Amino acid sequence: MAKKFKNKTLAWLDYRLPIFSVLKEALVDHPTPRNLNYWWNFGSLAGITLIIMIVSGLMLSMHYVAHVDLAFDSVEHIMRDVNYGWLIRYIHSVGASMFFLIVYIHISRGLYYGSYKSPREVLWWLGIIIFLLMIASAFLGYTLPWGQMSFWGATVITNLFSAIPLVGDSIVTWLWGGFSVDNPTLNRFYSLHFLIPFVIVGIVFLHIVALHKFGSNNPTGIDITLKEESIPFHPYYTIKDLFGLGVFFIIFGIFVFFLPNSLGHPDNYIPADPLVTPEHIVPEWYFLPFYAILRAIPFKLLGVLAMLGSILILFALPWLDTCKVRSCRFRPIYKQFYWIFIVNFFILGWVGSKVPEGHYLIISRICTGYYFIHFLIILPLLGFFEKTLPVPANIFKEHNKKK
Amino acid sequence: MIRNFFFIILTIFFLTPNLFGEEKAVLKKQEWDFQGIFGRYDKPTLQRGLQIYQEVCSACHGMKRLRFRELKDLGFTQEQIKQYAETFEITDGPNDLGEMFTRPGEPSDAFVSPYKNKEEAKAAFGGAYPLDLSLLTKSMKNGPDYIYSLLTGYEDEPPKGFELPEGLYYNPYHDGNVIGMPPPLYDEAIEYIDGTNASLHQLSYDIVNFLNWTAEPELEKRKSLGIKVILFLLVLTALLYVTMKEIWSRIKK
Ligand code: HEM
Numbered sequence: 001m002a003k004k005f006k007n008k009t010l011a012w013l014d015y016r017l018p019i020f021s022v023l024k025e026a027l028v029d030h031p032t033p034r035n036l037n038y039w040w041n042f043g044s045l046a047g048i049t050l051i052i053m054i055v056s057g058l059m060l061s062m063h064y065v066a067h068v069d070l071a072f073d074s075v076e077h078i079m080r081d082v083n084y085g086w087l088i089r090y091i092h093s094v095g096a097s098m099f100f101l102i103v104y105i106h107i108s109r110g111l112y113y114g115s116y117k118s119p120r121e122v123l124w125w126l127g128i129i130i131f132l133l134m135i136a137s138a139f140l141g142y143t144l145p146w147g148q149m150s151f152w153g154a155t156v157i158t159n160l161f162s163a164i165p166l167v168g169d170s171i172v173t174w175l176w177g178g179f180s181v182d183n184p185t186l187n188r189f190y191s192l193h194f195l196i197p198f199v200i201v202g203i204v205f206l207h208i209v210a211l212h213k214f215g216s217n218n219p220t221g222i223d224i225t226l227k228e229e230s231i232p233f234h235p236y237y238t239i240k241d242l243f244g245l246g247v248f249f250i251i252f253g254i255f256v257f258f259l260p261n262s263l264g265h266p267d268n269y270i271p272a273d274p275l276v277t278p279e280h281i282v283p284e285w286y287f288l289p290f291y292a293i294l295r296a297i298p299f300k301l302l303g304v305l306a307m308l309g310s311i312l313i314l315f316a317l318p319w320l321d322t323c324k325v326r327s328c329r330f331r332p333i334y335k336q337f338y339w340i341f342i343v344n345f346f347i348l349g350w351v352g353s354k355v356p357e358g359h360y361l362i363i364s365r366i367c368t369g370y371y372f373i374h375f376l377i378i379l380p381l382l383g384f385f386e387k388t389l390p391v392p393a394n395i396f397k398e399h400n401k402k403k
Numbered sequence: 404m405i406r407n408f409f410f411i412i413l414t415i416f417f418l419t420p421n422l423f424g425e426e427k428a429v430l431k432k433q434e435w436d437f438q439g440i441f442g443r444y445d446k447p448t449l450q451r452g453l454q455i456y457q458e459v460c461s462a463c464h465g466m467k468r469l470r471f472r473e474l475k476d477l478g479f480t481q482e483q484i485k486q487y488a489e490t491f492e493i494t495d496g497p498n499d500l501g502e503m504f505t506r507p508g509e510p511s512d513a514f515v516s517p518y519k520n521k522e523e524a525k526a527a528f529g530g531a532y533p534l535d536l537s538l539l540t541k542s543m544k545n546g547p548d549y550i551y552s553l554l555t556g557y558e559d560e561p562p563k564g565f566e567l568p569e570g571l572y573y574n575p576y577h578d579g580n581v582i583g584m585p586p587p588l589y590d591e592a593i594e595y596i597d598g599t600n601a602s603l604h605q606l607s608y609d610i611v612n613f614l615n616w617t618a619e620p621e622l623e624k625r626k627s628l629g630i631k632v633i634l635f636l637l638v639l640t641a642l643l644y645v646t647m648k649e650i651w652s653r654i655k656k
Contacts, residue, residue, distance in 0.1 A: 034654065079621070080468065086621040087628075231654060236654070239646055239650050242647075243640065243646075246636060246640030249636050250633060250637065253629065253632050253633050253636060254629075254633065256629070257625055257628065257633070266541060266542050266546065269542035270542045279578075
C-alpha cells in the first residue's frame with residue numbers, strides 16, 4: 001500500500017490513514033466500462049452541484065436572518081448590499097433548479113439502461129433516498145425568503161399532514177410549532193434546510209461505495225467480464241466529466257446571468273402576507289408532476305398517498321421490472337413504453353401548473369393513472385411477453401456491429 | 404418514430420401555454436433597453452423616471468428599498484445626491500433624552516414611504532393598497548409590459564353593461580377589470596426637466612424603466628459579468644473538448 005505514493009510524507013500518512021489510496025482507487029484507477037455515453041456524465045454533475053449548493057448556501061447563511069419580520073428584507077439586503085450577493089443568491093436559487101434537472105436526467109438514464117437491476121438495487125435505493133432528501137431540502141429552502149409563495153407553499157404542504165386520520169391535526173400543529181405557519185416554523189425550516197444537504201453528502205458517499213462494488217452499468221447493460229472492456233477512470237473519465245462540467249456551467253451561467261428569475265415564481269418577490277392568498281399556489285417547476293398527482297385525486301388522504309406512492313414505488317422497481325435484460329437497446333417494446341412514460345411525466349408537470357378544473361383535471365387523472373399503470377402493470381407483464389433482442393457476449397461485439 | 408412523437412408533444416405544450424384559453428387583455432409589449440444579453444439602462448430615461456416617481460407616484464406609493472446613494476447609477480454626482488437627500492425629512496432617534504427627532508436625509512437613507520404602515524395606506528384608499536414600488540417589476544409576470552399596459556390602459560367609459568363600482572376605475576389589464584388607483588399618468592401630467600415631450604407613452608415608458616432599475620439595480624453589472632463568464636467558459640470548454648478527443652484517441656477502437 002505505502003508504495004503507491006512516491007512522496008514520502010504522503011506514503012507515511014497514507015499508511016496510517018488510507019484516505020489517499022481510497023481516493024486514488026476511486027478517482028484514478030477505478031476500472032470503468034469504456035463505452036459509457038454522455039448520459040453517464042450526470043452523476044458527477046449532480047455531485048458537483050451539491051457542493052455548489054452547500055458553498056453558496058453557506059455564504060447566504062452568513063447574511064440571512066430567519067425571522068418572519070426580517071427574512072424577506074435580509075434576502076433583499078443580500079441582493080442589494082452584500083458584495084456580489086445577487087450572484088450568490090442567484091447561484092443558489094438557479095442551482096436548485098439545475099440540481100433537479102440533473103438528477104431527473106440521471107434517474108431517467110437509470111430507467112432507460114436498467115441500472116436499477118440486480119446487483120445494483122441498493123445503489124438505486126440510495127439514489128431515491130437522495131432524491132427524497134433533495135425534495136425536502138428544496139421545499140424547506142423555498143420557504144426561507146418568506147415571500148408569498150414561500151409562505152403559502154409551506155402552508156399548503158404542511159397542511160397535507162392533516163390528512164392523516166385521528167392525529168393529523170396534532171401533527172400539523174407540532175410541525176408548525178404553533179397554530180399557523182409562523183416564526184417557529186421558519187426557524188425550524190431553516191435549521192433543517194441547513195442540515196439536510198450534509199445528510200445528502202453522507203448518502204452520496206454510500207451511493208458511491210455501492211457503485212464501486214460492482215462498477216458502473218453501461219449502455220449495453222451487460223456485465224463487464226473482460227479486462228479490455230474497462231479503462232481507468234483517470235484520465236479518460238476525468239476529462240470527459242470536466243468537459244461535461246464545462247457545458248453544464250455554460251447553461252447554468254446563462255440562467256444565472258441572463259434569466260435568473262425565469263425559473264421562479266414572481267409572487268415570491270412580494271413579502272409573505274398571511275391575510276392575502278395568491279390566486280394560484282404553485283410549487284417550483286421541479287415539483288409540478290408530483291403536485292399534479294396530489295391534486296388529481298379528490299380525497300386528500302388518497303392524494304397524499306398517491307403522491308408519496310409515486311416516488312416510493314421506485315423502491316420496488318427492481319422487482320416490478322421482471323425482465324432480465326437491462327438496457328433498452330435490446331428491449332424494443334419497453335423502449336416505446338419508456339418514451340411514453342417520459343411524455344406522460346412531462347404532461348403531468350404541465351397540468352401541475354394549472355388549476356385542476358375541467359380539461360386539466362381530466363388530463364391529470366389520466367396521466368396519474370398511467371403513471372401507476374406503467375409501473376404496476378406494463379413493466380411486470382413486459383418481462384413475460386416482450387421478445388428481447390439477442391444480447392452480445394461483451395461490449396465489443398455490440399460496438400463492431402454498430403460500426 | 405417514438406422519439407419524434409415525444410418532441411412533437413413537448414413542442415405543443417411549450418408553445419401553447421394556454422391550451423384551453425384563459426382570456427386576458429393582451430399586453431402591449433414594448434422594446435425595453437434593458438432586455439436581452441446586452442441590455443443596459445438609459446440614464447436620461449431613468450432620470451425622467453425618477454422625476455415621475457417623485458412628482459406623481461410617491462404621493463401614494465413607497466420605495467423603501469431604494470437608498471439615495473444608489474442614485475449615482477442614474478448619473479448624479481455625490482453633491483447632487485446629497486442635496487437631493489437633504490430635501491427629505493427623516494425621523495430618527497431616540498436621542499439622549501429618549502425622544503424621536505427629524506433631520507434632513509443623508510445619502511445612506513432610504514426613500515421615505517408616504518404612509519406610516521400598510522393599514523394607514525389602505526384606510527386612505529378604501530381598502531385598496533398602493534404597494535411599495537421597489538420590487539414591483541420583479542413581482543409580476545411580464546412585469547415591465549404589464550405595468551406599461553396598466554398605466555396606458557385606463558378607459559374613461561367602461562363597456563356597455565359593465566357595472567363600475569363607486570370609487571373604482573375601469574382598466575382591462577387589472578384583475579376584474581377595475582382598479583382602485585385613479586389614472587396617475589396622462590399626456591402632460593408633468594413637465595420634464597429635460598424638456599422631453601411628456602406624452603402618456605413617454606411617461607409610462609420612462610417610469611417602467613425606472614421601476615425596473617429599482618427592482619434590479621444589479622442588472623448591468625450582472626449582464627456584463629455574464630458575457631465575460633460565458634465567453635471564458637466557451638473557450639475553456641472548447642479546450643477541454645479538444646483535450647478529451649486527444650486523450651481518448653489513445654485507446655484503440
Ligand atoms: C441540497 C442542497 C440545497 C438545495 C436543493 C437548496 C435549495 C434552496 C432553495 C430552493 C432556496 C430558495 C431560493 C430562493 O428562491 O431564494 C434556498 C434558500 C436558502 N438556502 Fe438552500 N439549498 C441547498 C443547500 C443549502 C445549504 C447547505 C445551506 C446552508 C449552509 C443553504 C442555505 C440557504 C439559505 C440561507 C437560503 C435563504 C436565502 C435565499 O432564499 O436566497 N442551502 N435553498
